[in-house]
Each structure stands twice: as structure tokens, then as C-alpha cells.
Amino acid sequence: MGLQGRAAIAGYVELKPEKNPQGEPLSGIQQWAQLAQLALRDAGIAKSEVDGLVTSAVPETGMFAPATLAEYLGIEVGFAEHVDLGGASAAGAVWRAAAAIELGIAEVVVCAFPAGPLPVPPEPKPHPFPFGASSNEYGSPQAEFDIPYGNLAQNCGYAQIANLYAARYGYDPRALAKIAVDQRTSACANPDALFYGKPLTIDDVLNSPLIADPIHLLEIVMPVAGGAAVVVTSAERAARARNRPVLVRGFGERLAFKTPTYARDLLQTPIASAARQAFAMAGRTPAQMDMASIYDCYTITVLMTLEDAGFCAKGEGARFVLEHDLSYRGDFPCNPHGGQLSFGQTGMAGGMHHVVDATRQIMRRAGANQVRDCNRAFVTGNGGIMSEQVVLILEGAA
Amino acid sequence: MKKPLPVPTPDTRPFWNGLNEGRVLLRHCRDCDCVFHYPRTVCPDCLSSDLGWRQASGTGTLYTYTVSRRPTHPLFADEVPQYLAVVELDEGPRLTSTLVNVPEANITIGMALEPVFERHDKERITLLRFQPANPELRGAQAATQSAPATSLLTEDSLASIGKTGEAIRGYPVSVEEIRRFCFATDDLNPRWLDPAASPDGITAPPAFLSIPFDTDVPLAELADDGVPLAQQGLVFPPLKARRKLFGGYQVEYFQPIRPGDVLTRQRRILDVHERQGASGSSVFVLIEATYTNQRGEKVAVEVNTIVNR
Ligand SMILES: [Zn+2]
Numbered sequence: 267m268g269l270q271g272r273a274a275i276a277g278y279v280e281l282k283p284e285k286n287p288q289g290e291p292l293s294g295i296q297q298w299a300q301l302a303q304l305a306l307r308d309a310g311i312a313k314s315e316v317d318g319l320v321t322s323a324v325p326e327t328g329m330f331a332p333a334t335l336a337e338y339l340g341i342e343v344g345f346a347e348h349v350d351l352g353g354a355s356a357a358g359a360v361w362r363a364a365a366a367i368e369l370g371i372a373e374v375v376v377c378a379f380p381a382g383p384l385p386v387p388p389e390p391k392p393h394p395f396p397f398g399a400s401s402n403e404y405g406s407p408q409a410e411f412d413i414p415y416g417n418l419a420q421n422c423g424y425a426q427i428a429n430l431y432a433a434r435y436g437y438d439p440r441a442l443a444k445i446a447v448d449q450r451t452s453a454c455a456n457p458d459a460l461f462y463g464k465p466l467t468i469d470d471v472l473n474s475p476l477i478a479d480p481i482h483l484l485e486i487v488m489p490v491a492g493g494a495a496v497v498v499t500s501a502e503r504a505a506r507a508r509n510r511p512v513l514v515r516g517f518g519e520r521l522a523f524k525t526p527t528y529a530r531d532l533l534q535t536p537i538a539s540a541a542r543q544a545f546a547m548a549g550r551t552p553a554q555m556d557m558a559s560i561y562d563c564y565t566i567t568v569l570m571t572l573e574d575a576g577f578c579a580k581g582e583g584a585r586f587v588l589e590h591d592l593s594y595r596g597d598f599p600c601n602p603h604g605g606q607l608s609f610g611q612t613g614m615a616g617g618m619h620h621v622v623d624a625t626r627q628i629m630r631r632a633g634a635n636q637v638r639d640c641n642r643a644f645v646t647g648n649g650g651i652m653s654e655q656v657v658l659i660l661e662g663a664a
Numbered sequence: 665m666k667k668p669l670p671v672p673t674p675d676t677r678p679f680w681n682g683l684n685e686g687r688v689l690l691r692h693c694r695d696c697d698c699v700f701h702y703p704r705t706v707c708p709d710c711l712s713s714d715l716g717w718r719q720a721s722g723t724g725t726l727y728t729y730t731v732s733r734r735p736t737h738p739l740f741a742d743e744v745p746q747y748l749a750v751v752e753l754d755e756g757p758r759l760t761s762t763l764v765n766v767p768e769a770n771i772t773i774g775m776a777l778e779p780v781f782e783r784h785d786k787e788r789i790t791l792l793r794f795q796p797a798n799p800e801l802r803g804a805q806a807a808t809q810s811a812p813a814t815s816l817l818t819e820d821s822l823a824s825i826g827k828t829g830e831a832i833r834g835y836p837v838s839v840e841e842i843r844r845f846c847f848a849t850d851d852l853n854p855r856w857l858d859p860a861a862s863p864d865g866i867t868a869p870p871a872f873l874s875i876p877f878d879t880d881v882p883l884a885e886l887a888d889d890g891v892p893l894a895q896q897g898l899v900f901p902p903l904k905a906r907r908k909l910f911g912g913y914q915v916e917y918f919q920p921i922r923p924g925d926v927l928t929r930q931r932r933i934l935d936v937h938e939r940q941g942a943s944g945s946s947v948f949v950l951i952e953a954t955y956t957n958q959r960g961e962k963v964a965v966e967v968n969t970i971v972n973r
Contacts, residue, residue, distance in 0.1 A: 398737075404671055409670070409671070410671065410672070411759065411760055414669055416732075416735075416736050416740040421734075422730050425732070425748075426750060429729060429730055433728070475733070
């Protein structure tokens with residue numbers, strides 16, 4: 267069942283995150299084209315070879331996004347996907363591309379996730395999503411049953427999960443804070459990171475304001491502008507490309523709810539089954555991973571991913587974090603480029619950060635942040651409020 | 665922008681009407697016997713659409729919560745700190761809510777809760793908030809709740825919401841019938857009576873709308889309340905109430921009615937809800953009728969309110 271490891275990531279691009287973006291803003295379509303161009307150049311693959319694309323929502327085209335992109339780029343594709351899984355979209359895009367390649371319906375698939383500022387139209391329209399990730403449209407369950415109570419935005423959902431975790435398993439705020447601290451150590455070796463040169467201590471985290479109990483300000487990502495893309499192709503084509511092929515060996519995807527209120531058991535996250543499937547498909551175990559690239563919108567997300575993916579037992583996450591060095595030079599490298607917590611969260615490209623980070627390490631292109639002997643990576647994408655999960659197992663070609 | 669309030673849809677209206685009356689109603693699946701929330705048109709356990717409503721106790725426990733110290737949205741700035749709760753009802757389903765009448769230090773996961781019905785009278789919406797079931801855990805200004813009175817509504821009466829009757833054809837509209845109606849109602853406007861008064865000829869007065877559907881009903885076919893048993897294809901919701909009162913009538917017209925027209929009427933139970941008053945409980949049944957003519961054009965939509973006590 268599943269992938270045979272016959273598709274690989276051959277190239278990537280990740281723009282430097284910017285808090286105050288400079289320069290002329292590009293439309294979503296233009297940004298997509300720019301990312302595709304850069305990722306293909308990185309792979310050393312010609313645009314004429316592209317026959318597949320995967321995108322998330324494109325701001326200028328609410329419908330027909332793949333066709334609009336194909337037209338704009340001047341490509342004809344046999345595989346076109348619009349993935350709508352929030353922060354899990356990028357990882358979701360990669361396995362879909364790999365599956366299409368293994369099916370033989372595509373050879374070179376571009377997966378791009380722009381996250382730059384958009385140009386302001388001459389006559390600005392009211393914001394189409396005044397309630398962020400919650401839909402206030404007539405007939406939307408969120409509009410009717412959640413938004414009127416102020417239950418919206420991401421912070422409160424994750425905080426509700428963290429409090430429930432605390433009630434069932436106990437909660438060590440220092441362990442949670444250490445996740446942010448170790449990733450900051452990695453970011454301090456990475457000049458591209460938003461928080462480069464700004465070391466952090468556990469006390470700094472715990473002394474930052476509580477935003478939604480028990481989550482502190484410094485346990486939450488900071489949204490910035492950016493963008494990232496990868497080129498997925500067949501293992502044979504990747505072998506003739508510019509970089510060490512990064513094989514997509516396994517994946518898992520699970521989702522069952524939008525709002526945490528309606529999860530069957532909020533502490534049995536979809537990560538568990540997604541990871542189980544991914545490891546089984548790859549024929550690997552958590553212990554065989556050389557690094558983890560875990561979607562880290564909040565520290566609690568990382569803690570629960572470590573447990574549910576099987577790196578430690580349920581309820582043992584805090585001890586695991588305290589017993590290991592999670593930085594790039596540590597015994598359990600997790601988000602060795604700084605993670606979104608310290609690299610910056612580049613909107614929808616934030617999920618791609620984790621794919622790119624693992625790819626960069628396996629390709630041995632991580633510079634000062636290089637993890638030694640890095641061949642296998644565990645990658646997650648997380649959408650909504652721990653409601654949409656994608657796991658990838660990536661492995662460097664021999 | 666105003667703080668958002670729920671806008672009920674036809675399938676969720678009984679839930680919100682229930683809250684208006686101090687009752688928490690849950691969808692019940694007759695096929696697999698589960699109860700669920702939020703209301704859906706299919707059962708999330710077995711996908712059946714054979715669904716009714718069950719009155720829940722309204723009490724539950726705190727499944728989880730957070731105290732949000734920054735507004736989750738600028739419109740909620742006045743509620744900070746927001747006590748954002750997920751409540752598990754005793755019957756099982758969970759719902760999104762907030763905690764009220766509780767000092768922060770008294771909030772614990774698993775604590776027993778009881779409902780607080782927060783009425784927004786202008787919008788006719790009640791939000792369901794929760795407070796500690798143990799009065800000792802409440803704050804100083806805790807509200808006192810009166811127990812909901814007994815209901816005239818049954819599961820079957822709620823299940824009838826949205827039911828559509830068969831389309832009924834009226835008898836053809838004639839000049840003579842329009843004349844008789846005008847003289848009977850003392851409406852001698854030449855537009856209804858004189859073909860030369862308007863370039864389009866005679867049209868029927870608006871109130872004529874339902875006349876082509878009036879048929880003789882033998883006494884034996886009337887129910888106790890004087891209403892025909894056969895509601896021209898529409899089954900009236902079963903109620904525990906015995907008396908009917910005319911509660912209002914609203915019509916929107918789209919096309920004139922002319923001699924020679926043959927109208928078709930299709931009726932639908934738009935809403936069934938209950939209101940408590942000083943003299944007891946009343947059930948409001950709203951019946952919507954859509955009239956179309958022989959060309960398929962929509963002529964009018966009327967909503968008839970019948971008060972049952
Ligand atoms: Zn069922």
C-alpha cells in the first residue's frame with residue numbers, strides 16, 4: 267500500500283521572511299510564478315518539463331485557480347490540485363504530487379505557496395474573511411454556533427487543547443517553553459531567521475504575557491511575509507537534477523473536524539493515525555529519523571506531535587523535551603532552521619517551511635545549521651486547530 | 665460592525681426557538697438513537713435523515729476552556745477576559761459557549777455547569793452560556809434561573825418544520841368571481857371592476873389571492889377547533905394545544921391576478937415555536953404558501969401565523 271519511494275523533491279525555494287516587506291507587492295498569481303521559477307532553477311529542471319501543479323487558494327481567483335495558473339505560466343498539466351488544508355496544505359501537496367508521479371500521470375510537479383503582501387486594488391473591497399479562519403457566511407456552522415460566543419481565531423482553540431492536556435496528563439510550562447528556546451538556539455545560527463541574533467531563555471518565555479491561558483506570547487508564531495515552493499519529480503529525473511534527491515517515502519493524512527468543540531476526543535489528535543500510516547508506508551520507525559520538522563504554530567502542537575507520532579509515550583512529552591536538546595546540534599534536532607516560532611510564520615508558506623527545512627537538511631545545504639548525517643526526516647503539516655494533519659517521511663537517495 | 669449573532673437556518677430554527685423558551689433541544693436520530701449537536705439534516709453517526717428533537721437537561725460539565733486575555737476579535741473586546749468554554753452536555757454532545765457568573769479561580773475542567781439563557785430580545789435570539797451548577801462557586805451577581813415550564817411542543821411537532829404539502833390547483837379566476845368578492849368586501853375600486861379603467865384590463869384585488877382555494881367542507885370534516893381536517897395537502901403539526909387563534913398574515917405580491925388565471929398553491933410549515941406568557945404557553949405555527957400562475961410565474965408568497973393554546 268502507498269508510495270514506493272519513486273518520487274523525490276528535486277529543488278526548493280524559501281524566501282527570507284520579512285516583518286515589514288519592502289518593494290512592490292506582487293499578486294498571488296505573480297508570486298506563484300516567481301516561486302515556480304526559482305524552485306525550478308534550483309532543481310535545474312526546465313519549465314517545459316512541468317506537467318503538474320498543486321496550489322492552495324489563490325487570492326485573485328476564487329475559482330479555477332489551477333487553470334488560471336497553468337495559463338499564466340504557459341504550461342499544460344495532467345495533474346492539477348487545489349489543496350485546502352490550512353497549514354497542512356504544503357505537506358498535503360507534496361504527497362499528492364508524489365502519488366501522481368508514481369501513478370505515472372505526471373513527471374514534474376510544482377507545489378508553490380506564496381505568502382507575500384498583496385497589492386491594494388484602486389477600490390479596496392471589504393475584507394472577505396472578517397473572522398479569519400472561521401466562516402461567518404449564512405449557513406456556516408461556525409457562524410451559527412461558534413463565532414457568536416467569540417470562539418474564533420487560533421489562539422483560543424490551541425489553549426483549550428493545552429488546558430485539557432494539562433487536566434489529563436499534567437503540564438510543565440518549562441518544558442513547553444524549552445521547545446521555543448531550543449528552536450531559538452537554531453534560529454540564532456540562521457541569518458535568514460526573523461529572530462536571528464535574539465537568544466531566548468525559558469524565563470523569557472514564561473515571563474512573556476499570557477495570551478490565552480496557558481499559552482504565552484513567546485509560544486505563538488509571529489506572522490510575516492514570505493513564500494516557498496518545491497519541485498517534485500520522479501526519482502529517475504531527480505537523479506539527473508542538480509541536488510541530492512529527497513525521496514517521499516511515506517505519508518499520512520487525517521482530518522475529522524473544523525472546530526475543536528466537535529472533535530471526538532481532543533487529545534487523540536489526527537497526528538497519531540497520520541504518523542502511523544506514514545511510518546508503515548515508509549517501513550521506518552520514529553527511532554530511525556535523523557530529524558523532525560514539526561509544524562510549530564504553538565509549543566503545545568510540537569509537544570503533542572512528539573507524543574502522538576510515537577517519539578515518546580502519551581503524557582511523556584514534557585519529560586522528552588527536557589531530556590533532549592532539540593536544537594540543530596542536539597541529540598534530537600527538531601526544526602533545525604528555527605521553526606516557524608523563530609524563523610517566522612510565512613502564512614500559507616509556513617507549512618512549506620517544514621518540507622523545505624527537511625529537504626535542505628537531507629540535501630546537505632543547511633550551512634551552519636546542518637544536522638550531521640541527516641538522511642531521514644519526519645515532517646508534519648498541521649491545519650486549523652490541530653484538526654488537519656499530514657505527515658511525510660522524507661529520505662535522501664543513497 | 666455589530667457583534668455577530670446566530671442567523672438560524674430552517675433546519676436549526678427549533679434549536680434557537682428552544683433557547684428562546686429556556687430549553688436546550690438536541691437533534692435525535694430515530695435510526696441509531698443518538699443525540700447530536702449542532703443540528704444537521706443528517707445524523708453524523710449513521711447519515712440517516714429520520715430525525716427528531718429531544719429536550720436535553722441543559723446541564724453538563726466543563727470539557728475544556730481557556731481564558732483569553734486578548735480579544736479573539738475586535739468585536740469581542742468588551743468581553744475580555746473571555747472565558748471560552750467547551751461544554752459537554754449530560755446527554756453527550758458538546759457545544760461552544762462561554763462561562764458566566766464565575767470567578768476565574770473557581771474554573772476547573774470537569775466542573776458541573778448549568779445553562780444561562782442570555783436573551784437578545786430585539787433579534788429574537790438567545791445565546792446559551794453556562795455557570796457553575798454549585799451556587800457557591802458563582803460570583804456575586806449570579807443570575808437566578810426559573811425552571812422551564814411544561815411544553816406544549818412534542819418531538820413530532822418540531823419534526824414537522826420544513827414539511828411541504830402537495831401543490832393544489834385552485835379553480836379558474838373569473839370576472840364574476842372577482843365582482844362578487846369586491847361587492848362582498850365593499851371594495852369598489854374600478855381597477856377590479858371596469859375593463860376600461862386600466863390598459864391591462866381587470867385585475868383581482870390583492871386579498872382575492874386565496875379565494876380560488878375556498879371549497880365547501882362538510883361539518884363532519886372539521887376538527888374540534890373548526891379547521892378542516894384535510895389541510896389541502898398539508899398536515900398540520902400535531903400539538904398538545906387545542907385552540908387556534910389567527911396570529912397574523914403577511915403577503916408579498918409579485919404578479920397581478922387576472923381573469924382566466926389558474927393559481928397553484930404550495931404550502932410549507934415554515935416554523936413551529938413556543939412562547940411563554942403571563943397566561944401560559946402558546947405555540948406559534950407559521951405556514952408559508954407560495955402561489956404560482958399557469959405560466960409558472962410566482963404570484964405571491966404569504967405567511968400565515970396560527971397561535972395555538
Ligand atoms: Zn443515526
